[in-house]
Amino acid sequence: DAGVIQSPRHEVTEMGQEVTLRCKPISGHDYLFWYRQTMMRGLELLIYFNNNVPIDDSGMPEDRFSAKMPNASFSTLKIQPSEPRDSAVYFCASSRRREAFFGQGTRLTVV
Amino acid sequence: SQQGEEDPQALSIQEGENATMNCSYKTSINNLQWYRQNSGRGLVHLILIRSNEREKHSGRLRVTLDTSKKSSSLLITASRAADTASYFCATDSGGGADGLTFGKGTHLIIQP
Numbered sequence: 001d002a003g004v005i006q007s008p009r010h011e012v013t014e015m016g017q018e019v020t021l022r023c024k025p026i027s028g029h030d031y032l033f034w035y036r037q038t039m040m041r042g043l044e045l046l047i048y049f050n051n052n053v054p055i056d057d058s059g060m061p062e063d064r065f066s067a068k069m070p071n072a073s074f075s076t077l078k079i080q081p082s083e084p085r086d087s088a089v090y091f092c093a094s095s096r097r098r099e100a101f102f103g104q105g106t107r108l109t110v111v
Numbered sequence: 112s113q114q115g116e117e118d119p120q121a122l123s124i125q126e127g128e129n130a131t132m133n134c135s136y137k138t139s140i141n142n143l144q145w146y147r148q149n150s151g152r153g154l155v156h157l158i159l160i161r162s163n164e165r166e167k168h169s170g171r172l173r174v175t176l177d178t179s180k181k182s183s184s185l186l187i188t189a190s191r192a193a194d195t196a197s198y199f200c201a202t203d204s205g206g207g208a209d210g211l212t213f214g215k216g217t218h219l220i221i222q223p
Contacts, residue, residue: 004153033210042215043154043199056210091153098142098203100211102153 004103006092012109018080021106024073025094033100034067034077035091043091049075082110115143115200115214123220130187132217134200135180141203143176144211145185148197157185157198190221 005024013019025032033048047057052069060067064083069075079086089107093100118133134143142161146154160167160176160183167174173186187194197218201211 035213043213045210045212048210093154098159099144099156100146100154100201102155104153105151 004092004094004101006090006103006106008106009104010107010109012111013082015083015110016081017110018078019082019086019108019110021077021090021092021108023075023077023092023103025075025092026096026101027073029094029096029101030072031095031100032069032075033091033093033095034075035093035102036088037091037105038088046077079108082108084110086110115202115212117198117200117214117217119217120215121218121220123222124190126190126192126221126223128190130190130194130219130221132185132198132219134183134185134214136183136200136202137181138202140178143174143183144201144203145172145174145183146199146201146213148199148216150196154199187219190219192221192223195219195221 007022030051034046035043037043046059047067049069065079067077087110089105091102091105093102115134115136124130140162142159144159145157147157148154158169158174160174171188176183197216199213199216201213
């Protein structure tokens with residue numbers, strides 16, 4: 001298995017634009033997580049899914065953020081409209097039991 | 112909010128020395144995990160210790176858990192330059208991988 005695959009690896013966008021981050025989890029994993037990492041706040045859990053169903057989205061910072069998991073092999077995190085303070089590295093991770101496997105992350109810069 | 116808090120925030124040692132990092136947490140847990148993150152990469156799972164275990168070994172890694180003090184330590188013996196990375200502890204309070212909560216990490220630098 002190729003591991004958790006995220007795209008794009010880097011994204012630079014202007015404030016106000018819509019940004020969509022994509023994630024393909026490891027096949028057979030039933031948990032999927034979205035994290036955000038910044039120097040100031042560290043690694044924050046935004047939302048996680050179990051069997052494609054959102055379980056806890058209390059970490060989503062604002063209504064500008066939304067996440068979907070239409071099937072077991074794909075998830076998106078959307079920010080609309082984007083703001084400079086959304087600049088961070090966004091990680092997707094998947095799990096079948098307790099160990100989480102992370103993707104390489106998407107480095108988002110909003111200018 | 113952050114559950115685990117690593118200490119120290121940064122650690123620099125000579126190659127061959129042992130490196131010890133600590134993690135403290137606030138609430139009861141089912142298990143505690145340690146992860147490593149190399150610069151610009153995703154986190155990689157190192158080791159998991161259950162709440163009823165006190166010590167666990169994996170290669171050059173030794174993890175201890177003291178649930179009475181709500182703390183854990185990660186020891187890397189005979190450090191190598193390739194061990195340079197950030198190390199995070201993560202706690203799991205649920206029945207499975209229900210949203211691991213990470214600390215801010217310890218940045219370890221191994222000087223050759």
